[in-house]
Amino acid sequence: MGGTPRAVLPAVLFADDDFEVVDSSGRMPLPPVSLLETLPQAALEKALWWEGRILEVLGGLPPDADAGTEPKPQYDPSRSLTARERAKAVELTTAGHKVTAGTVANYRRRYEKNGVMGLADHRPVRKTPKYGTVDDAVVDAMRQAISEATDASTRTGTFLLWRTEQILKASEDGREAKLPSRRTLYRLLGKLTTGTHTTGSAKTRRSRAHGATVPFGELPAFAPGEVMQIDSTPLDVLVRLDDGVAGTVELTGMVDVATRTVTAAVLRPTTKAVDASVLLARTVTPELMRPGWVDALRMSRSVLPHRRLLPLDERLEHAAARPVIVPEMIVCDHGKAFMSRNFVASCRFLQIDLQPAHKGSPFEKGTIEKTLASVGTLFTQFLPGFTGNTTDHRGRHLDKQPLWSLLELQELLDEWIVTKWQNRPHDGLRDPAAPSRSFTPTEKYAALVEACGYVPVALTGDDYIELLPSLWRAVNDYGIKIKRRTYDSPDLAGLRRQPSGVKEKKGLWAVHHDPYDVSRIWVRDHHAGSGWIEATWKHPHRVPVPFGELAWDHAAQGLPEATEAEIADAAAALLAKAHAGPDRLAKPKRTTRDKRVAARTRATGPGSPAAAAKPTPARREAPGEDTEPLAEVIPLGLFDPFEDPWRRT
Incomplete structure (x- = not known):
């Protein structure tokens, strides 16, 4: 005190143990506009009305005063704050609002602390306890019942209430909690199970329960292939x-x-x-x-x-x-x-x-x-x-x-x-x-x-084959059989009926295949080191092979870029083709009874008694069908056991 002022760096000043802020000028808090919207209209209007009167007590002028207006003598800032509060109480009482100086002082302190929200009447929006008057032991027991149901099968609320009662009876504290009514318990259950799917989908319930407990993050990826x-x-x-x-x-x-x-x-x-x-x-x-x-x-x-x-x-x-x-x-x-x-x-x-x-x-x-x-x-x-x-x-x-x-x-x-x-x-x-x-x-x-940029992976053909799944098969005279498909190649001539030399696999040969391309396989030639022999399927023409050798049109270069309409048409055609299904329907496998019925049907020919008893509908000729007369059909006679076989007709 009384010393000569000197300049000190802020870092040195704040690091000193004796440094202390003796006094600071405060300011009014910012008005919480969003919270004001939660108040009833009457409470909001009353709070704004009191704000204008308190501002006049604090600053001498109401908020709607014109520029250059002088404060009233009783609200002059040179007067004490207590005197101004008394003057405002007299003014309001004269205007029909019976208040005391203590009431004005109370509103002034509330305004300086919380702004307009401090002047509002919070009784209409007063918050009640989250779980009402329910005993904490009941809440804890119900939470335990809900936790036990996380990984269990989905049950109804009736079971959860029963389980809550069982947990309370088995509690070790010896204190008997008073259970509220069933309606109150169901309301409590609804509050505790909000967003947990306790009585809903078990899959969603487990996902919510075992999900992240910290804010979600995202692994940044700024380049193709980074993640x-x-x-x-x-x-x-x-x-x-x-x-x-x-x-x-x-x-x-x-x-x-x-x-x-x-x-x-x-x-x-x-x-x-x-x-x-x-x-x-x-x-x-x-x-x-x-x-x-x-x-x-x-x-x-x-x-x-x-x-x-x-x-x-x-x-x-x-x-x-x-x-x-x-x-x-x-x-x-x-x-x-x-x-x-x-x-x-x-x-x-x-x-x-x-x-x-x-x-x-x-x-x-x-x-x-x-x-x-x-x-x-x-x-x-x-x-x-x-x-x-x-x-x-x-x-x-x-x-x-x-x-x-x-x-x-x-x-x-x-x-x-x-x-x-x-x-x-x-x-x-x-x-x-x-x-x-x-x-x-x-x-x-x-x-x-x-x-x-773009850096291709230098994968050779052998590298790609090495990544494919492998099987161990024997090389027979007809080739190699995998899932009832036969593969063969002229290069397998020296491997037929010969052991591979791999004792752990009983002399079988390593075969690599693509599960999504049935057109070919690759056989490792153990005698030639790391060489591969490609064998093709004997019947690739019987079914559509998705990855066969393609006949490319090398002259189709410099074509214009595909338009959105072309791509959209291709997508629409693809979905229509997919929805229609394949052209041919799989023939259902016939049972023995079906074959027997079909054989009996074929045996019932036109000359049989069964066929003669049933009238034959008239056949319509198809347009363009050959209309030449058919040869005369001579039906066979029926066998009569009582007829003389030696009699001549």
């Missing part, structure tokens, strides 16, 4: 399996988070480890155009930078408009197919970081979960044999419809991904600078590849 997700789910459609029986299949897919591109999707009766490896191999391999696909689906006619990518990767010359993305990280769940040694070894071979999500946390790979669900909404429901996502949505006699086979449905799915999914605007691909504009996965990839 990819893989998962499998049952497909809601029946297919015609190899044995002719209608059955369900599983869809395994991989999606790129940055572009929402479905790089590969395969269908199998049951997802296995080899399917995940094949999916990975197809992700880094271009999708080739196939017979029957419209020319608008070529990569050369899409928005993808085909001309600049072609010198970097010659495989894109005849590729369809599906981006080739090399994964850097793959997020998956703990399914056996993705945690298998086969899939982990494939990721290690391609130097891919495999990141399993936490158990029971499907939200950590929400992109692939939503993508696979969208397939059922945008594609599966157009197919014959669509079952719906629950039994409540399932139709009748679905197995009687013209179902697609597994290979045919796989080809339709691949075409739909290129035609529809890659050209559909995605809500998760919006431009931050222009949120109203949404991009398609193909457009997003074209934009990101300009900034991030």
Whole structure:
């Protein structure tokens, strides 16, 4: 005190133990406009009325005073605050509002502390206890009953109330809680189970209970392949399996988070480890155009930078408009197919970081979960044999419809991904600078590849074969048989009836095959080192093979880009074709009784008594049918056991 002022750095001043703020000028709090809207109109008007009077006490002028107006003498700021409060009390009492100076002082303190909300009457909106007058022990017991029901089967509220009573009776504190009425208990149950689905769907209940307890985050992905997700789910459609029986299949897919591109999707009766490896191999391999696909689906006619990518990767010359993305990280769940040694070894071979999500946390790979669900909404429901996502949505006699086979449905799915999914605007691909504009996965990839570049995976043909699943088979005179399909090649001449030399496999030969391409297999020649012998299926012409050798039109270069109308027409035609089902219906297998009835029907010919007893309807001649007269038919006589066989007629 009384010393000479000197300048001190703020850091030094705040670090001193003796530093203390002695006094500070306060300010009025900001008015909580949003909370004012919760007040009744009468309470709000009264609070605003009191605000004008308190402002005159504090500043000398009411809020609606004109500029240059002088304060009234009794409210002059030079007077004490107590005197001004007394003057306001006298003024209001004279005007018919009987108040005291203490009342004015009370409103003034409330206004300085909470603003306009401090002047309002809170009795109409006074908050009551969350659970009313219910005993805390009852609330805790009901919460325990609700917690026990999380992983159990869904039960009704009656059971939960009964379980609450049982928990209270078994409590160790010895205090008997007073149970309220049943109606009050049901109201309490409704409050405690809000948003938990305790009496609803068990699947949703478990998902909510075991979900994230912290704010949701998002793993940033700014380049194609930086973060990819893989998962499998049952497909809601029946297919015609190899044995002719209608059955369900599983869809395994991989999606790129940055572009929402479905790089590969395969269908199998049951997802296995080899399917995940094949999916990975197809992700880094271009999708080739196939017979029957419209020319608008070529990569050369899409928005993808085909001309600049072609010198970097010659495989894109005849590729369809599906981006080739090399994964850097793959997020998956703990399914056996993705945690298998086969899939982990494939990721290690391609130097891919495999990141399993936490158990029971499907939200950590929400992109692939939503993508696979969208397939059922945008594609599966157009197919014959669509079952719906629950039994409540399932139709009748679905197995009687013209179902697609597994290979045919796989080809339709691949075409739909290129035609529809890659050209559909995605809500998760919006431009931050222009949120109203949404991009398609193909457009997003074209934009990101300009900034991030493109580096193809140097996969040779042998590398691709190594990623395929393997079997061990014998090489016979007729070739190699896999699932009743025979494969053969002239190069197998030196391997027929010969052991491979692998004692652990009893002399069998290693055969690699693509589960989604039945046209060929590859046999490892153990005597030649790492050589492969390609063997083809003997009867590829009997069924449509989706991945055979393609006859490309090399002269079709420099074509204009595909228009939106062409792509839309292709998508519409694909859905119409998928909905119609295959052209031929599978012939039902005839039982022994059916064959016996058919034989008896054929035995009942025109000359038999049974046929003679039934009148034959007149046959109409078809237009253009040959009308030449038929030869005379001489019917055979009927055998009469009483007739003399030696009598001449």
